[in-house]
Amino acid sequence: MSVQSVKKLQVVVTTVSVCVDELIMFWHRLEEGGQTALGPAMAVAILMASKVPGSKVVMCTDGLANVGLGNLDTESADEHAEASDYYSQLGETAKENGFVQTTCSLSD
16 A cells, blocks of 8 residues: 555544444454555554544454564564564654554454
């Protein structure tokens, strides 16, 4: 998905209290498997949320960020530190834009 197509996405504004039952059911159905490109997904979510003051991003994933930008599944200490810094920078971006981002991960 390109940045241009992300900019065209509509943002649905709701609260967790409105959809909590659906979120809980979805969470319980998650199964770990495949690759998780969390870094790009989080960047897109933060880009979208930055357009709506007071937004909150809740990212639920079925596992560890293990592919692409922000890959934490590495034996290299330098690569792991670089990925950790990437997520810290995303958190700072959220803070600077006045919204909260939370990540929940399901893994073994």
